[in-house]
Amino acid sequence: MIDNRRTAARALWTQLPFFVWLILLWMLLWGQFTVLSLLTGTIVAIFTTRVFRLPPAELSGRINLWYGLIFAVTFTIAVVMGSLQVAWHVWNGKRPGTAIIAVPLDTDDDLIMTHVGVTASLIPGSLVVQTDRKNRILYLHIIGVKSLDDVERQRAGVLRWEDRIVRAVGSREQMQALKKREAAHHGSTA
Known part of the structure; x- marks a missing residue:
């Protein structure tokens, strides 16, 4: 009986950030x-989590504020640069090259993916357009492909985003795997 209560309390604690996020999202949507x-x-979050049951997502329990800040800054720059590039393609009048690319991720985690x-x-x-x-x-x-x-540059860019996200919120095991991949990559280029 005590184990069941501890398990339920632990599940509630791990899902609390998602619950708070739903409430915050609701408030942002209404602008109030x-x-x-x-x-x-809170009512909508309770209703949503009870009606649309999803498997619990396990958070890593690790947040690196420095890498989170790096992610936020580089993401903002990427959004601005991407907007300018798309605007240029529209203003230029020429049809940009497009492609559908497959990007195999290194991390085996649904939340990171x-x-x-x-x-x-x-x-x-x-x-x-699709996930496997x-x-x-x-x-x-992607657009702007010649x-x-x-x-390959686009594919490498997505993998860099994966690395930044792992550094910011990935688990300790994911960080160790990232460091091993980096060491192997630096060893192969030397």
């Missing part, structure tokens, strides 16, 4: 940070 929007957001996919989709000029969860592959539609070098 009032007691009424907090109350209705989701973060990478959302990040890639929010940057203008790319959009996730089993093989950890994101398929993206050669295979552009495709």
Whole structure:
């Protein structure tokens, strides 16, 4: 009986950030940070989590604020640069080259894969069109492609986003795997 209570308390604690996020999202959607929007957001969050049951997502329990800041700054720069590139393609009048590329991710974690996919989709000029969860592959539609070098540059860019996300919120095991990959990569280029 005590183990069941501990398990339930632990599950509630691990899901609390998502619950708070749902409430905050509700308040952002309404553009109000009032007691009424907090109350209705809580009701909607309870309803949503009870009706649309999803498997619990395990958070890593590790947040690196420095790498989170680096992620936020580089993401903002990427959004601005992507917007300018898309605007240039529209203003230029020429049809930009497009491609659908497969990006095999290194990290085997649904939450990291989701973060990478959302990040890639929010940057203008790319959009996730399909995910292969089993093989950890994101398929993206990208614009502004003129050669295979552009495709490889886009693929490497998505993998850099994965690395930044792992550094910011990945587990200790994911960080160790990232460091091993970096060491192997630096060893192969030397």
